Amino acid sequence: EKTHLPVVVDPSHATGNYRYVAPMSFAAIAAGADGLMIEVHPHPEHAFSDGPQSLTPSSFASMMEKLKLFAGISERRLSI
Numbered sequence: 001e002k003t004h005l006p007v008v009v010d011p012s013h014a015t016g017n018y019r020y021v022a023p024m025s026f027a028a029i030a031a032g033a034d035g036l037m038i039e040v041h042p043h044p045e046h047a048f049s050d051g052p053q054s055l056t057p058s059s060f061a062s063m064m065e066k067l068k069l070f071a072g073i074s075e076r077r078l079s080i
Contacts, residue, residue, distance in 0.1 A: 006035060007034050007035075008033065008034060008035040008036070008037060009024070009025075009028035009033045009036055009037070010036075010037040010038075011024035011025045011028060011038060012037065012038050012039035012050065012053040012054065012055075013037075013050075013053065015053065016052065016053050017052055017053055018044065018052065018053055018054060021038060021039075021055055021063070022066075025038065025063065025067060026067065026070060029074075029076065029078075030070075038060060039053050039054040040054060040057055040060045041055075041056070042057060043056075
């Protein structure tokens, strides 16, 4: 069933592991998600919480560039 409300997916908490955040993000965009909430930390190993599921700023930027290209295929747009 479709909703008139935006759908936001949290790949970080849904997977609990930084290795799966990108694949889950791509899946969410492919499924029609309107937004993503992604944990980012400059030093995930020292984060007080959510370190194992956090991306570094550089890995986040790299993932976003790929997601923008992917989203464009389905005529969607991503912004930070």
